[in-house]
Amino acid sequence: MSVGRRAVVTAGAGLALALAGASPARSQGHPSMRTLFIAGDSTAAQKYADAAPETGWGMALPFFLHRDVRVSNHAVNGRSTKSFLDEGRLDVILAAIRPGDLLLVQFGHNDQKTADPTRYTEPWSTYQDNLRVFVEGARSRGALPVLATSVERRKFAADGTALRTHGAYPAAMRAVAHASDVPLLDIEALSLGLWQGLGPETTKTYFNWTATEQDNTHFNPPGAIAVARLVTAELLRTRVLTPRETRRVEDDVPADRITWPAPEETRS
Numbered sequence: 001m002s003v004g005r006r007a008v009v010t011a012g013a014g015l016a017l018a019l020a021g022a023s024p025a026r027s028q029g030h031p032s033m034r035t036l037f038i039a040g041d042s043t044a045a046q047k048y049a050d051a052a053p054e055t056g057w058g059m060a061l062p063f064f065l066h067r068d069v070r071v072s073n074h075a076v077n078g079r080s081t082k083s084f085l086d087e088g089r090l091d092v093i094l095a096a097i098r099p100g101d102l103l104l105v106q107f108g109h110n111d112q113k114t115a116d117p118t119r120y121t122e123p124w125s126t127y128q129d130n131l132r133v134f135v136e137g138a139r140s141r142g143a144l145p146v147l148a149t150s151v152e153r154r155k156f157a158a159d160g161t162a163l164r165t166h167g168a169y170p171a172a173m174r175a176v177a178h179a180s181d182v183p184l185l186d187i188e189a190l191s192l193g194l195w196q197g198l199g200p201e202t203t204k205t206y207f208n209w210t211a212t213e214q215d216n217t218h219f220n221p222p223g224a225i226a227v228a229r230l231v232t233a234e235l236l237r238t239r240v241l242t243p244r245e246t247r248r249v250e251d252d253v254p255a256d257r258i259t260w261p262a263p264e265e266t267r268s
Helices: 013-019 057-064 081-086 089-096 126-140 169-180 187-205 221-237
Strands: 034-040 069-073 102-106 144-148 207-209 214-219
Touching: 034 057, 034 089, 057 069, 057 221, 081 089, 081 126, 089 126, 102 126, 126 144, 126 169, 144 169, 144 221, 187 207, 187 221, 214 221
Parallel strands: 034 069, 034 102, 102 144
Antiparallel strands: 207 214
8 A cells, every 4th residue: 555545653753863963864885875855746857858958956956965965856747745645656765765864845836736636635635634644754764854835936917026826835835844843945935036036037047938938837957956056045044954965055056067868768
């Protein structure tokens, strides 16, 4: 039975140790390494050459982390908390995660799909229930769960005001984080502020706007780098990571550092 649909044991030891500044976990074969797992949707996911220049922010996150913090990106296009759990994708993560590792969870874009029963969740009930499954699953393995509100889309009012597009989902996640004593990265609020500062025209250079596409949800390399920088800054602010586990958070990262591997023969 999938962990998404069974009770899991809550073990707060991983959270307590991490917040107390405990040493990183000793992953198998790497005495000083720990892994940051990402569970999320297309905004974070690995992209391939057939999707370029579309870029998930998870692809840029390693630029800001010390080599002893490895990123294992399990984010997948089109997934919500519900579909990710129903497909057994959390089970795959929990089979690999180790004490002291991190599970960063960002969902919301596809939980809003009211017309799709395979993905839709209600923010104050099923969405929160599913988030707690991720939290309890990580804790049951001695890992640290981290919740991240959804990065904002590019949407502006006629007067140039950046608009919120995620309804009640960010507030619902904040409530779960508070009630469950889980670190929260408020990427929704931070990205909204970033888009507001950049304005309607400049933000086009951060999203996947091409000669044939005007995509206000997914990023190009500069956008993915900018969001990954926000994520890293929040990991530092919340003390999930220490300064020695990050690098060049204030430095420019050239967009040409992003690469897209060849498409996998079989990929979801």
